Amino acid sequence: MEIVAAYAAGAAAPSALGDHSPAPSNGPVVDEVETAFQREAYKIVRDLPALETYIARAMAAGAVGIDTEADGINAVGASIVGIALSLGANDAIYIPLGHASADTRAGELFAAEQPPAEAAPDAGPQIPLNAALPALKPLLEAQGVLKIGMNIKWDVALFAQHGIALGPIDDPMLISYALYGGLDAHDKTSLVEKHLGHGLTPLADVVGKGKAQIGFELAAPERAAAYSAEQADAGLRLWRKLKPALAQEKLRTVYETLERPMPAVLAAMEREGIRIDPLMLSQLSGDFAQRMAQYESEAYGLAGREFNIGSPKQLGEILFDELKLQGGSKTKTGAWSTDASILETLAEEHNLPAKVLEWRQLSKLRSTYTEALGQAINPKTGRVHTSYALASTTTGRLSSNDPNLQNIPIRTEEGRRIREAFIAEKGNLLVSADYSQIxxxxxxxxxxxxxxxxxxxxxxxxxxxxxxxxxxxxxxxxxxxxxxxxxxxxxxxxxxxxxxxxxxxxxxxxxxxxxxxxxxxxxxxxxxxxxxxxxxxxxxxxxxxxxxxxxxxxxxxxxxxxxxxxxxxxxxxxxxxxxxxADIIRRAMVRMAEALPASGLSARMLLQVHDELVFEAPAAEAEALCALARRVMEAAPLPAASLSVPLTVEAKAGATWGAAH
DNA sequence: CCTCTTGTG
DNA sequence: AGATGCACAAGAGGC
Known part of the structure; x- marks a missing residue:
C-alpha cells in the first residue's frame, strides 16, 4: 500500500487527470516493484461484501491496476468473464464473473477433445455480473481514481459495452511508447521482461493453445486468477516505474495529449465498425476467380507446361532456367527474383510475365480483400471492426489489423472496385476527409x-x-x-x-x-x-x-x-x-470525437488511414460534417504548434468509400 | 517459421 | 566495393 502512503504523505491528493503520480522511483519502491510475483498471494473474490471491501480500499488508494478478461479475442460483442484489480505488488484480486460451471465446461471440453490443463471440477460461486458491475462502476468511473492497465483500450472497449465509461486511465504500454518509441517493443511480455526482470504467466497456462485452446470463460477460475491478477499487478508495477520518467524526460505533455486520450477514441471507432456489402464482395471474388483461371491457362500455354503460377520459385525456374530469359537477378537467399519490376522488364521479350502480373494482381485482391473481408464481417453487428494498434510503429502512426483497413486498394481500377463494397447504412453517407500533401x-x-x-x-x-x-x-x-x-x-x-x-x-x-x-x-x-x-x-x-x-x-x-x-x-x-x-491526425481525432456530439451531429468516426478520417452520418448531416471535419482537422496543430504553412483538408460524402473520394 | 510478394499512406 | 527511399499488414509457398 505504498501508493496510499505516498499520497497520504504528499501534499496533493490525486485529483484530476494528470495529477496522479506514483511514488518516487528510488529506494524501496523499486525494490517492491521488482520483487517476484507471488501468485499465491492473489485472492479470488466470490462474494459482494469482499468486493465492496476491496473497492473501498481502491477508492482511497487513488490508483488501481486493472485487467479485464472476456469470452472473445475481439472486444466487439465480447462479454466480461472476470476482472482483476491490483493496489500494490502482490496485493491483487481476481473477480470471476462469467466462468462456466462444470456441466457447461465438460461439454465444451469434450468438443475440444482435450482438456486445457486440469480444469477444476466446478467454477465455484461467482458474484452475478449484474451485481458486480453496479458495485464496481463508481470506482471504474471515479475521477479521483486512476485506472491503470496494459493495452487498456481493450478494457475501455469491454466496459463501454457494459455501459461503463472507464476513466481516467493510464497505460504503461503507451508510457513506454512515449519514452522509447522506435527502440523496443511495447507489448506486455516485453515490458515486464525489460523493466521487472521476470516473466509473466503465459496465457496458454490458462486456456491451452492450438487446437485444444478454449475460451477464457471455460478456464478454471484459479488458473484465470493467477494469470489475470498478475497482469493487473504487473501493469501497476510498470506504471510506478515508468510514469515518473515521463516528467524527467519532459515527455509528459506528449503522453497526455497524444497518447492518453487515444484508447477511448479508438475503442469507440472499433466498436462502430464499417458496413461492407458481402454480395458485392462475392461477386467481385467470382469475377476475379474466373479471370485468374483464364490467365492461368494462358500462362501454361506460354510456359509450355503446367506449373504453380503462385509459386515464385517455380516461376523463376520456368522463366530463367527453361525459357532462358535474360535480365534475371537473385534474391538474397539465392532464388530467382520474380517481383513486379523484374516481370515488367521481361514483358518486353516474352508474353508470360505479363500474364503472371495480371494473375498476381487479381490473386492479391481476391485472397487479401474480396475473400478475407467477407470473413471479417462480425455476425453480431453485420459490420467489420478493425483493431488499431497504438504502439506498434516507430513514428507514432497507428496500424490497423484483423483486418487491416489501412491498405484497401485505391490506385488501380480493379482495386477501387473493392472500395465500392464499403457502404453507408440506409439513409446515411460515408464522409472521407483527408489532409492534402501533409x-x-x-x-x-x-x-x-x-x-x-x-x-x-x-x-x-x-x-x-x-x-x-x-x-x-x-x-x-x-x-x-x-x-x-x-x-x-x-x-x-x-x-x-x-x-x-x-x-x-x-x-x-x-x-x-x-x-x-x-x-x-x-x-x-x-x-x-x-x-x-x-x-x-x-x-x-x-x-x-x-x-x-x-x-x-x-x-x-x-x-x-x-x-x-x-x-x-x-x-x-x-x-x-x-x-x-501522425501527431496532427491524433489531435484531430481526439477533437472530432468531442466535436461531433458537441455540434449536435449524430455522425460517427469510423476509420483512420494515416492522413484520412472516414465518418458515417445521416445524409442530411453530411454537408455540416464535411465543414466540421475541415475546420477541426485543419486547426489540429493548434495551439501546441503554429505552422507556417496552411493545412488543407478535402472532405467529400458518398454512398460508398469509393464514392467519397 | 521465414521469405517473397504486394496492398496502403 | 557494394548497397542504396520512409512506415506498415497479410497471404501464399516452402522448408
Whole structure:
C-alpha cells in the first residue's frame, strides 16, 4: 500500500487527470516493484461484501491496476468473464464473473477433445455480473481514481459495452511508447521482461493453445486468477516505474495529449465498425476467380507446361532456367527474383510475365480483400471492426489489423472496385476527409523553405511548382512527365532519397537522377541544411523529435556499420515528418470525437488511414460534417504548434468509400 | 517459421 | 566495393 502512503504523505491528493503520480522511483519502491510475483498471494473474490471491501480500499488508494478478461479475442460483442484489480505488488484480486460451471465446461471440453490443463471440477460461486458491475462502476468511473492497465483500450472497449465509461486511465504500454518509441517493443511480455526482470504467466497456462485452446470463460477460475491478477499487478508495477520518467524526460505533455486520450477514441471507432456489402464482395471474388483461371491457362500455354503460377520459385525456374530469359537477378537467399519490376522488364521479350502480373494482381485482391473481408464481417453487428494498434510503429502512426483497413486498394481500377463494397447504412453517407500533401507541408515548415511555403500559401500545384523551380518550365502547359519527375523527387526527399532509388523509381539512369537531386538541393538549399542538421542531431542524441515533441529513437543512426547508419539517417529524416503528421491526425481525432456530439451531429468516426478520417452520418448531416471535419482537422496543430504553412483538408460524402473520394 | 510478394499512406 | 527511399499488414509457398 505504498501508493496510499505516498499520497497520504504528499501534499496533493490525486485529483484530476494528470495529477496522479506514483511514488518516487528510488529506494524501496523499486525494490517492491521488482520483487517476484507471488501468485499465491492473489485472492479470488466470490462474494459482494469482499468486493465492496476491496473497492473501498481502491477508492482511497487513488490508483488501481486493472485487467479485464472476456469470452472473445475481439472486444466487439465480447462479454466480461472476470476482472482483476491490483493496489500494490502482490496485493491483487481476481473477480470471476462469467466462468462456466462444470456441466457447461465438460461439454465444451469434450468438443475440444482435450482438456486445457486440469480444469477444476466446478467454477465455484461467482458474484452475478449484474451485481458486480453496479458495485464496481463508481470506482471504474471515479475521477479521483486512476485506472491503470496494459493495452487498456481493450478494457475501455469491454466496459463501454457494459455501459461503463472507464476513466481516467493510464497505460504503461503507451508510457513506454512515449519514452522509447522506435527502440523496443511495447507489448506486455516485453515490458515486464525489460523493466521487472521476470516473466509473466503465459496465457496458454490458462486456456491451452492450438487446437485444444478454449475460451477464457471455460478456464478454471484459479488458473484465470493467477494469470489475470498478475497482469493487473504487473501493469501497476510498470506504471510506478515508468510514469515518473515521463516528467524527467519532459515527455509528459506528449503522453497526455497524444497518447492518453487515444484508447477511448479508438475503442469507440472499433466498436462502430464499417458496413461492407458481402454480395458485392462475392461477386467481385467470382469475377476475379474466373479471370485468374483464364490467365492461368494462358500462362501454361506460354510456359509450355503446367506449373504453380503462385509459386515464385517455380516461376523463376520456368522463366530463367527453361525459357532462358535474360535480365534475371537473385534474391538474397539465392532464388530467382520474380517481383513486379523484374516481370515488367521481361514483358518486353516474352508474353508470360505479363500474364503472371495480371494473375498476381487479381490473386492479391481476391485472397487479401474480396475473400478475407467477407470473413471479417462480425455476425453480431453485420459490420467489420478493425483493431488499431497504438504502439506498434516507430513514428507514432497507428496500424490497423484483423483486418487491416489501412491498405484497401485505391490506385488501380480493379482495386477501387473493392472500395465500392464499403457502404453507408440506409439513409446515411460515408464522409472521407483527408489532409492534402501533409508531409510536404510539414517539410516546408520544419526546413523553412520560402518557395515551398509560398507555394502552399498560394494553393498552387506543389509538384508543378517544384518542377518549374527545377527545370525552368512554366507551370502553365507543363508536360505531365516533367511534373511526374518532380513528384517522384518530392516523395524521395521525404524518404531520404538516393540517386539509385530515384533512378529506379523514374526508370532513368543513376547519373541523371543524381543530377536531379543536385539541382533540387541547389534550388532548395534549406532542405539540404535541414537534412544535415537532422542527421547531426540524431547521431548526437540517438533520437529525433516531431514539432509536438514526440521522441522517435532511431536504431542504427550511431552504428559504425555504414549501411546501418545510412538506413538510420534516412529514418531520421523521414520520422519527424511522418511522425508530425501522425501527431496532427491524433489531435484531430481526439477533437472530432468531442466535436461531433458537441455540434449536435449524430455522425460517427469510423476509420483512420494515416492522413484520412472516414465518418458515417445521416445524409442530411453530411454537408455540416464535411465543414466540421475541415475546420477541426485543419486547426489540429493548434495551439501546441503554429505552422507556417496552411493545412488543407478535402472532405467529400458518398454512398460508398469509393464514392467519397 | 521465414521469405517473397504486394496492398496502403 | 557494394548497397542504396520512409512506415506498415497479410497471404501464399516452402522448408
Amino acid at each position: 508531409e510536404l507541408r510539414l517539410l516546408a515548415h520544419v526546413a523553412d523553405i520560402p518557395q515551398l511555403k509560398q507555394a502552399f500559401a498560394d494553393g498552387v500545384d506543389i509538384h508543378a511548382r517544384t518542377a518549374s523551380e527545377m527545370f525552368g518550365v512554366p507551370v502553365e502547359g507543363m508536360p505531365k512527365e516533367i511534373r511526374n519527375n518532380a513528384k517522384a523527387i518530392n516523395f524521395g526527399i521525404i524518404y531520404g532519397i538516393s540517386a539509385f532509388g530515384l533512378a529506379r523509381n523514374l526508370g532513368i539512369e543513376r547519373e541523371e537522377a543524381g543530377a536531379y537531386i543536385k539541382k533540387y538541393f541547389e534550388r532548395f538549399p534549406g532542405i539540404r541544411d535541414y537534412m544535415e542538421a537532422t542527421k547531426t542531431f540524431a547521431r548526437a542524441n540517438g533520437y529525433v523529435k516531431t514539432i509536438f515533441g514526440r521522441r522517435i529513437w532511431v536504431k542504427g543512426v550511431q552504428s559504425k556499420n555504414a549501411q546501418e547508419r545510412q538506413f538510420g539517417e534516412r529514418q531520421a529524416i523521414n520520422a519527424p515528418l511522418q511522425g508530425a503528421a
